[in-house]
Structure formats: structure tokens, C-alpha cells
Amino acid sequence: DAGVIQSPRHEVTEMGQEVTLRCKPISGHDYLFWYRQTMMRGLELLIYFNNNVPIDDSGMPEDRFSAKMPNASFSTLKIQPSEPRDSAVYFCASSFGGEGKYEQYFGPGTRLTVT
Amino acid sequence: AQSVTQPDIHITVSEGASLELRCNYSYGATPYLFWYVQSPGQGLQLLLKYFSGDTLVQGIKGFEAEFKRSQSSFNLRKPSVHWSDAAEYFCAVGEVSMYSGGGADGLTFGKGTHLIIQP
Numbered sequence: 001d002a003g004v005i006q007s008p009r010h011e012v013t014e015m016g017q018e019v020t021l022r023c024k025p026i027s028g029h030d031y032l033f034w035y036r037q038t039m040m041r042g043l044e045l046l047i048y049f050n051n052n053v054p055i056d057d058s059g060m061p062e063d064r065f066s067a068k069m070p071n072a073s074f075s076t077l078k079i080q081p082s083e084p085r086d087s088a089v090y091f092c093a094s095s096f097g098g099e100g101k102y103e104q105y106f107g108p109g110t111r112l113t114v115t
Numbered sequence: 116a117q118s119v120t121q122p123d124i125h126i127t128v129s130e131g132a133s134l135e136l137r138c139n140y141s142y143g144a145t146p147y148l149f150w151y152v153q154s155p156g157q158g159l160q161l162l163l164k165y166f167s168g169d170t171l172v173q174g175i176k177g178f179e180a181e182f183k184r185s186q187s188s189f190n191l192r193k194p195s196v197h198w199s200d201a202a203e204y205f206c207a208v209g210e211v212s213m214y215s216g217g218g219a220d221g222l223t224f225g226k227g228t229h230l231i232i233q234p
Contacts, residue, residue: 004158033221043205045221056221091158102147102166102209104222106159 002026004107006092012113018080021110024073025094033093033104034067034077043091049075050097082114117142117208121225128196129233136191136228138206147209148189149222150180154202162204165189176200201232 005024013019025032033048047057052069060067064083069075079086089111093104118141128134140146147166151159163174170182180191189206207222 035221042226043224045223048221059221093159103149103161103164104209105161106151108158 023092
């Protein structure tokens with residue numbers, strides 16, 4: 001299996017621009033998670049989906065952030081407008097919700113720099 | 116709310132020496148516990164997990180961890196470290212989702228322990 005795929009790997013944008021991060025989960029996984037990693041706050045859960053439905057978005061920092069999962073093999077995290085404080089590494093992870101299988105598999109991350 | 120504490124920000128160990136990384140969690144019921152490793156510029160790789168049963172769990176790369184309910188701890192150990200073990204190590208706790216599917220909610224991570232290996 002190819003694992004969780006994220007694109008782009010690096011994104012540099014100017015403040016005020018729209019940024020879209022993409023994720024393809026592992027085939028057959030029915031949970032998808034978006035995390036953000038910063039030096040100050042560490043790894044934080046932003047939102048997660050089950051069977052393409054958002055379950056918990058309480059970690060989304062503000063209305064500038066939105067996430068969608070139009071089908072089982074694709075999800076996006078959008079920031080509009082972007083701000084310098086959004087600079088971070090954004091990870092996507094997926095898991096299979098069957099009994100006893102709760103481990104999450106992470107993608108390589110997208111390093112976002114907002115100038 | 117669940118929380119995870121990794122009290123050691125940095126640990127330096129000589130190559131070939133034993134290793135123990137500490138992790139304490141705060142959670143009401145029996146948690147699901149994980150250790151992940153992150154090399155520079157890379158994603159997180161799962162080392163091992165505890166869900167139930169035997170409190171000593173074995174993982175990849177020669178790592179093991181022991182769940183101690185009385186101490187709310189899940190410490191990671193390795194009998195002999197290699198230079199390639201230098202990385203950031205994260206302990207994480209999860210729980211079964213209340214909302215859907217029987218799968219796990221998102222994980223709560225500790226701040227990580229940076230492992231340095233001395234030659």
C-alpha cells in the first residue's frame with residue numbers, strides 16, 4: 001500500500017491568500033484525521049471524519065479553516081485567508097474503525113509557510 | 116479531558132546503552148495508548164500500541180512499552196539503542212469514539228521527547 005499521501009509537501013504563500021492542502025487516505029480506511037504541528041503547541045487534532053462525514057471539528061482554530069471529504073479517497077483542508085500564524089506542518093492520518101484496530105497512520109505532512 | 120505528559124524534553128543516551136522514555140496520561144477509563152517516532156522532516160511512524168490484555172507490548176525496531184494503570188504510565192524502553200534511533204518520540208492517548216463507527220477519536224499527543232544518541 002502507498003500509505004497516506006499528502007500534497008503539496010511544501011507550500012509557501014503570502015498572507016491573505018487561499019491555501020488548499022490535500023490528502024488521500026489508505027484504501028479501506030474509514031476514518032480520516034487532520035492534525036497541525038507547531039513548536040509552541042505540538043501536535044493538535046483539527047478535525048476528523050468517519051465515512052466521509054465530519055465528526056468532530058472542535059479543534060479547527062477559526063472560521064478561516066474548513067475541511068471537506070467528498071469521497072472515501074480524498075480530503076482537503078482549506079485556509080482562507082491565510083495568516084502568518086498558520087505556518088505549521090499539517091498532517092493527515094487515516095485509520096480503520098473495525099474492532100481492535102484504532103491505530104492511525106500518518107502521511108508525510110505539508111509544511112506551510114505564510115509570509 | 117485527556118492529557119499526556121512527557122516530562123523529558125531531551126534525553127541523551129550513549130549508543131548501545133538502554134533507554135527509557137517516560138509518558139504519563141490523564142484519562143478516566145482505560146485508554147488506548149500509542150508511541151510514535153518522527154525523524155526530521157518526516158511523518159509519524161507507529162512504534163507500538165496498547166489496547167487491552169498483556170500490559171507489556173512489543174513494537175517495531177526492538178522497542179517495548181509497559182502499561183501501568185496504577186501509575187497512569189506507558190513508558191517506552193529499548194535495551195540497546197542504535198544511532199538510527201535518534202529522533203523525536205511522541206506518546207499519544209485515544210479513546211473509542213462516542214459518535215460513530217466504533218473507531219477511535221482523534222489522538223491527544225504529548226509534547227515529545229527528543230532523543231540524542233552519543234557515539
